[in-house]
Amino acid sequence: MPWRKHLPTVLDNLIWVILAAVFVFFATQSDKFLTPINIRNILAAAAVLGVLVVGQTFVLITGNFDLSTESTLGLAALLGLWLIVPAHAPNWGGGMMWNPYVSIAAILVMGAVIGWVIGALITYGKMNNFIVTLAFLLILRGAMLRFTEGNAVNGLNFPPADIFYWLGHETAFTLPWVGKIPVAVVAMLLLFLIGWAVLEHRPFGRDLYAIGGNRSAAVASGIDADKRIRQVYVVSGVLAAFAGWMLAGRVASVQVDLGNGYIFQVMAACVIGGISLQGGRGSIVGALGGVLLLSTIDRGLNLMQVSVFWVKLIQGLIILIAMFIDAQKIRFRSPVVESDANLPGTAPAGSPAD
Amino acid sequence: MTESSPTPYVVEMRDIVKTFPGVRALDGVSFSVRQGEIHALVGKNGAGKSTLMQVLNGLYPQDSGQIVVRGQTIDRMTTARAREVGIALVAQHAKFVPGLSIAENIFAGSLPRHGAGFVDWGRVNREASERLARFGLQIDVRRKMEALTVAERQMIEIARALFADASVIILDEPTAPLPKHEVRLLFEFVRRQREHGASFIYISHYLEEVFALADRVTTLRNGRVVGSAPTADLTLPQLVRLISGADVERFRRPARADVGESVLEIEHLTRPDAYDDVSLRLHAGEVVGLTGLEGSGNGALARGLFGLEPVGTGTVRLDGKPYRADNPAAALAQRLAYLPRDRHGLGIVGIRSVRDNVSLSVLDRLVNALGFVSDRRERQLVQRYVDALGIKTPGLGQAVENLSGGNQQKVVVAKLVATEPRVLLLDEPTQGVDVQAKVEILRIVDDLTRDGVAVAIVSDELTELTDVCDRILVFHRGRVIREFRKGIDEMTPERVLDAIEGGGEEGSDAVA
Numbered sequence: 001m002p003w004r005k006h007l008p009t010v011l012d013n014l015i016w017v018i019l020a021a022v023f024v025f026f027a028t029q030s031d032k033f034l035t036p037i038n039i040r041n042i043l044a045a046a047a048v049l050g051v052l053v054v055g056q057t058f059v060l061i062t063g064n065f066d067l068s069t070e071s072t073l074g075l076a077a078l079l080g081l082w083l084i085v086p087a088h089a090p091n092w093g094g095g096m097m098w099n100p101y102v103s104i105a106a107i108l109v110m111g112a113v114i115g116w117v118i119g120a121l122i123t124y125g126k127m128n129n130f131i132v133t134l135a136f137l138l139i140l141r142g143a144m145l146r147f148t149e150g151n152a153v154n155g156l157n158f159p160p161a162d163i164f165y166w167l168g169h170e171t172a173f174t175l176p177w178v179g180k181i182p183v184a185v186v187a188m189l190l191l192f193l194i195g196w197a198v199l200e201h202r203p204f205g206r207d208l209y210a211i212g213g214n215r216s217a218a219v220a221s222g223i224d225a226d227k228r229i230r231q232v233y234v235v236s237g238v239l240a241a242f243a244g245w246m247l248a249g250r251v252a253s254v255q256v257d258l259g260n261g262y263i264f265q266v267m268a269a270c271v272i273g274g275i276s277l278q279g280g281r282g283s284i285v286g287a288l289g290g291v292l293l294l295s296t297i298d299r300g301l302n303l304m305q306v307s308v309f310w311v312k313l314i315q316g317l318i319i320l321i322a323m324f325i326d327a328q329k330i331r332f333r334s335p336v337v338e339s340d341a342n343l344p345g346t347a348p349a350g351s352p353a354d
Numbered sequence: 355m356t357e358s359s360p361t362p363y364v365v366e367m368r369d370i371v372k373t374f375p376g377v378r379a380l381d382g383v384s385f386s387v388r389q390g391e392i393h394a395l396v397g398k399n400g401a402g403k404s405t406l407m408q409v410l411n412g413l414y415p416q417d418s419g420q421i422v423v424r425g426q427t428i429d430r431m432t433t434a435r436a437r438e439v440g441i442a443l444v445a446q447h448a449k450f451v452p453g454l455s456i457a458e459n460i461f462a463g464s465l466p467r468h469g470a471g472f473v474d475w476g477r478v479n480r481e482a483s484e485r486l487a488r489f490g491l492q493i494d495v496r497r498k499m500e501a502l503t504v505a506e507r508q509m510i511e512i513a514r515a516l517f518a519d520a521s522v523i524i525l526d527e528p529t530a531p532l533p534k535h536e537v538r539l540l541f542e543f544v545r546r547q548r549e550h551g552a553s554f555i556y557i558s559h560y561l562e563e564v565f566a567l568a569d570r571v572t573t574l575r576n577g578r579v580v581g582s583a584p585t586a587d588l589t590l591p592q593l594v595r596l597i598s599g600a601d602v603e604r605f606r607r608p609a610r611a612d613v614g615e616s617v618l619e620i621e622h623l624t625r626p627d628a629y630d631d632v633s634l635r636l637h638a639g640e641v642v643g644l645t646g647l648e649g650s651g652n653g654a655l656a657r658g659l660f661g662l663e664p665v666g667t668g669t670v671r672l673d674g675k676p677y678r679a680d681n682p683a684a685a686l687a688q689r690l691a692y693l694p695r696d697r698h699g700l701g702i703v704g705i706r707s708v709r710d711n712v713s714l715s716v717l718d719r720l721v722n723a724l725g726f727v728s729d730r731r732e733r734q735l736v737q738r739y740v741d742a743l744g745i746k747t748p749g750l751g752q753a754v755e756n757l758s759g760g761n762q763q764k765v766v767v768a769k770l771v772a773t774e775p776r777v778l779l780l781d782e783p784t785q786g787v788d789v790q791a792k793v794e795i796l797r798i799v800d801d802l803t804r805d806g807v808a809v810a811i812v813s814d815e816l817t818e819l820t821d822v823c824d825r826i827l828v829f830h831r832g833r834v835i836r837e838f839r840k841g842i843d844e845m846t847p848e849r850v851l852d853a854i855e856g857g858g859e860e861g862s863d864a865v866a
Contacts, residue, residue, distance in 0.1 A: 202727065203720075203727060210714055217699070224681070280705050
């Protein structure tokens, strides 16, 4: 049975099979689907989500969550523009007139600081990661509301904001057939590439998998798990701020609710892509597949002119179906070599012996 | 079980075959248990013991063969069916809710209620007490489950199974997490239930215990029965030979005449409630056993030195330099490595591969100029240790949780050895490991001492300690009360046991 040998490989890359199936489906439903402009749109729509997913993947692999990234994104986008625009209409802002490069550096540092504080509360403060990041999701969004009192910052037709526009909109290069590839897409793919290299091939990334797989054993193997956890939250915070920069350039005008609700898509993309919420399992390459699947579905439904009243429902169902298929993987895996010390259900039950 | 006429069979398994893709786990196994019999099932890791019991317990359907319970053929065994016909499995770590009381655990899911639907606590506690009393267990049922010893939990689980009309109870490695005196309590309890007609299937690697407890022993090897006989008709060496299929037995390490310079020097180390004014030295090339009753300070000392727990006050020097480790990373950096007793909790990262586990502590040494782990160097390193330790795995990418217990333990040993330690502390290194793997692990320890590593073994396996150690230190209530030296003192398991159990009374004169 030579195909059996390849079965695990196929199962590990199931997301790409699903993505291909969805692609074929939409292509048969709409002749506008397989067009250069649509492919470009799918990629462009995936860019901001993808950047958040890279950061989230780092956190999830250690067995933690970061729910706060959508608020960090919103705050970074707002603050980045606010620092460079004049104080009065049509550009409501701080009147600080900062150099835009300094402003971008500032929001990236802000992302790092937010991440470090979250990580410190979880590790030094021994607080639950889900609750801490949920609190930050609210705190950062709340700070933004309080700060703007509902005003939007507008960077449209304001030359110093070009650096935002560059990341959000500019073309990096032109490919045959597909056409213009946005800087945002190149940046996202580069971040996935760097993320992959770090997670799979740097001692740092390997430590993260060990921490997520069995934190106590990782510590007993000489890994400073607490430090690593603070570091992944810094990574996640910086990437969220980076995504804010990108999104500010895309929308030009930053409203207080920018990024609101993104976290569900981020989590969905990671999990569909095979990243385990328990930590220790999953590849960032799969997470990229999850991102592309979500934005493909989004564009596809759009092209099929499905009523907006249906979209959320259909998205939810597709996520559920993808997860269902994924959950069945375990049945096809060959059972374990018998290990007497490890009957199912009797495995690690703490160590009452001590 | 003293009467001469045999009691009827309660369970008969006939010609059971079970295959997994690529593995014939059970190859026509027949296995029967009589009423009121304690029947031991022994064999190496991977011999088929667990699979056989899981077939009996309805977890896996057999490919062919028959299961007959009290004369009635069971067509399709399921876990629910197994419970109906009175088969119960008591796992090593009993499945309880630790934060709830004993009574709540006993009634889990079916708490008696008042008319209005509220729990009738008076009745819960009263009936739970009565039930346990019926099995000879006098215990306050309002105590939290987590406050009990492992043996008490196992006894309660057995009682719970018996109360639910189980007549055949499978005990899977019940004594592995137990200190010696609790083993005795558990055995007395099991014997008492046997007198009342219950049957037990007893799976264990501890062959002395098999002889102490079981009426009959069946040996599996490679999915086949290679012997089944009353324990009275067998000797320990015969049983070992049956299990291993060869004359592999104990690993005896000769005493070393040329012990090197002292590597680890501990002076007046004290941690309240753990150990008290401990002074000892480990020399290069030496193996020192640290033994004692559970909680006598030997295990705590090893964990403290490795930085898993606070080490307390006193001085420690390693290779002449002051040694201090607040965490395992610091200990490893100073070249002191520790093999934890709790393999699943602290030893392996089960879901990750053999490769990831073995290289985990030395990744920083395997990076190339760009800071990436060199795939080639990592493979070479891991392959070298996999070969040297004889780790049986389909590949370096195999998840460690899929390996047998002995091979999992070897993976942990490989990880430690890869750090090239000066001092190696091993906490129950052969726990839950089959005879062959045990010998292989001890042989590696011997190889390390030839390279000048100082080794300490925390264990209460006295035969093993006397076989491999140059010295044995006996701990009692946090103090070292006795030292045995190979070749100088009479270092036999019996003498060491006397010192352990005699405690402070007679051993107060001798100090390390």
